[in-house]
Amino acid sequence: MTVEAYPLQWPQGWPRTPSHQQQRGWQFKQARYATPGQNWSGVTGRGLVTFAKARDQLYEELRKLGAGKVVVSTNHKPDRYGIPTESKRSVGDEGVAIYFQLKGRPMAMACDRFDNAAANMRSLGLAIEAMRQLERHGGGTMMERAFTGFVALEAPGKSWWDVLQVRPDATADAIEANFRRLARDRHPDRGGSNAAMAELNEARAAGLAARQ
Known part of the structure; x- marks a missing residue:
């Protein structure tokens, strides 16, 4: 499976969220990583998930999962190592897709539920964390079944x-x-x-x- 980190390559067959149904990214205020009432930047009150923190947490969850050949695909240009970096300009489509191998099988997950890439990356990270909990508590078979729907049968093509x-x-x-x-x-x-x-x-x- 050949996948590019940039521009965004959405998995085939994965439904898209219409723009008018997307939620604001501030709903992912990072209380779990800060003292009560603070977001990641340490400023009291609600705030957008930071792009870098959400990205790093996503990569960390994939590492803990044991994922290999990871590609995080967005419309934010990657650095020379293929890691997405936040664009200073609007990219239009803030969806995030991740491709990786798990126990030799190609996997794909995607999220565009929120109106910014940071929140979409954090959502994917939380989803993977929740699945890892199954294995941690003796539910390895359940975790494998949970990931069955994310098998990437074929690489995505470039749509207009x-x-x-x-x-x-x-x-x-x-x-x-x-x-x-x-x-x-x-x-x-x-x-x-x-x-x-x-x-x-x-x-x-x-x-x-x-x-x-």
Whole structure:
């Protein structure tokens, strides 16, 4: 299974959460990692989950699980080691997908329940932590059954919304805006390539056709 950390590659067959049904990321205030009434930054009150903390906790849960060949796929560009780093600009689609191997089997999980990648990563981390609890308390077979639904049968293909880094229900305006943003980097005159620009043009055409 070949998967890229960037841009987001959503698992085939995994349902998407419509934009209007997404929840605010502040619902994942990190009381469990701070003193009562404080979030990760130490500021009293509600606050967004920090991207770096949620990412690091997700990788730690995957390590404890015994996962191998881990790829965390988002629309936030990774560093040179393939680790997602928070973008300073809006990425449109804040979903997070994770791919890994568990006991030789390819697995895939994804979350776009929240309106920011940090909360989606934290949600995935908590889900894995909960599954590990089954094994910790003697329920190894139950944990394996719990993961059965996450087996990745085939690698995801790039859809037009993956290429444009928008949600599948993106408006025509959002499609055009992200097309222009990405075209600045992918145009051959700006260090891109003809192939990259052709892919972007095809995705734009498919996206606008889907909005008609």
